Amino acid sequence: MGDTFFEIIGLEKSFRGLKATNNVSLSIKKGEVCSIIGPNGAGKTTLFNLITGLIKPDAGKIYFMGKDITGHSPVDIVHAGIARSFQIVNNFPRFTVYDNIMIAALGYKKLAMKMFTPAKGIAKNEIMELIDRIGLAKEAHSLAGELSHGDQKRLEVGIALASHPSLLLLDEPTAGMSSDEKGGILETIKRVMKESDCTVFLCEHDMKVIFSVSDTIWVLHNGAVVTSGTVDEIRNNSLVKEIYLGEAE
Ligand SMILES: Nc1ncnc2c1ncn2[C@@H]1O[C@H](COP(=O)(O)OP(=O)(O)O)[C@@H](O)[C@H]1O
Numbered sequence: 001m002g003d004t005f006f007e008i009i010g011l012e013k014s015f016r017g018l019k020a021t022n023n024v025s026l027s028i029k030k031g032e033v034c035s036i037i038g039p040n041g042a043g044k045t046t047l048f049n050l051i052t053g054l055i056k057p058d059a060g061k062i063y064f065m066g067k068d069i070t071g072h073s074p075v076d077i078v079h080a081g082i083a084r085s086f087q088i089v090n091n092f093p094r095f096t097v098y099d100n101i102m103i104a105a106l107g108y109k110k111l112a113m114k115m116f117t118p119a120k121g122i123a124k125n126e127i128m129e130l131i132d133r134i135g136l137a138k139e140a141h142s143l144a145g146e147l148s149h150g151d152q153k154r155l156e157v158g159i160a161l162a163s164h165p166s167l168l169l170l171d172e173p174t175a176g177m178s179s180d181e182k183g184g185i186l187e188t189i190k191r192v193m194k195e196s197d198c199t200v201f202l203c204e205h206d207m208k209v210i211f212s213v214s215d216t217i218w219v220l221h222n223g224a225v226v227t228s229g230t231v232d233e234i235r236n237n238s239l240v241k242e243i244y245l246g247e248a249e
């Protein structure tokens with residue numbers, strides 16, 4: 001708590017007797033790229049769902065910038081400064097990139113009911129700047145549903161950024177991407193961190209991705225944190241190798 005930017009203590013969540021989150025404690029420093037790795041089913045998405053208020057924990061605490069946000073609603077958590085992108089693409093496919101970002105920004109400003117009237121309070125250049133930051137300037141007026149998978153994941157990051165988060169949670173941002181696309185989105189994430197002054201909390205199944213961007217890595221297995229450390233520490237950790245045995249690319 002206290003000065004810690006983000007901290008989880010003893011978080012628990014079971015689904016029908018199965019501990020998807022098993023006594024998880026971790027902390028994140030402001031300005032770092034913090035990552036969670038773990039095989040499919042390790043509990044990464046569940047942890048993100050708990051943090052963002054989509055589901056409530058059975059036990060444990062979540063603190064953000066000195067505030068207890070445990071069990072708060074998703075809207076309150078966005079307003080506290082935490083936004084996320086989803087593992088599965090989540091946008092309005094028949095709206096343009098520009099409109100998707102504008103709707104997200106309006107929603108954040110609680111003006112969503114007026115979304116078909118002129119977008120008061122949302123400057124056009126602010127939206128274009130954000131679109132540029134996520135590398136979609138050329139696609140600003142393309143329909144979201146017609147973008148490549150990689151560009152849809154970028155848009156996802158843009159939608160999350162529209163709420164000006166201090167902490168950005170990215171759930172497998174490179175899932176289903178080609179290696180070229182992966183490189184592109186990683187560059188975008190690095191740029192976003194620099195230009196948007198936000199801390200990134202990333203969960204990934206792909207170790208190569210994690211090793212290329214992370215400052216601190218937490219390893220999740222069967223719902224529990226098994227170890228944490230820097231890229232070098234995790235890369236050489238025999239337990240991590242064992243967990244990933246047979247999964248390494
Ligand atoms: N809403 C739910 N109801 C029942 N079981 C769930 C639910 N969400 C996740 N689980 C289970 O929790 C475990 C962790 O899943 P998940 O958090 O999606 O893992 P990951 O994101 O690491 O692949 C899995 O066994 C999954 O089947």
Ligand SMILES: [Mg+2]
Nearest residue numbers: 044045046087
């Ligand atoms: Mg997941």
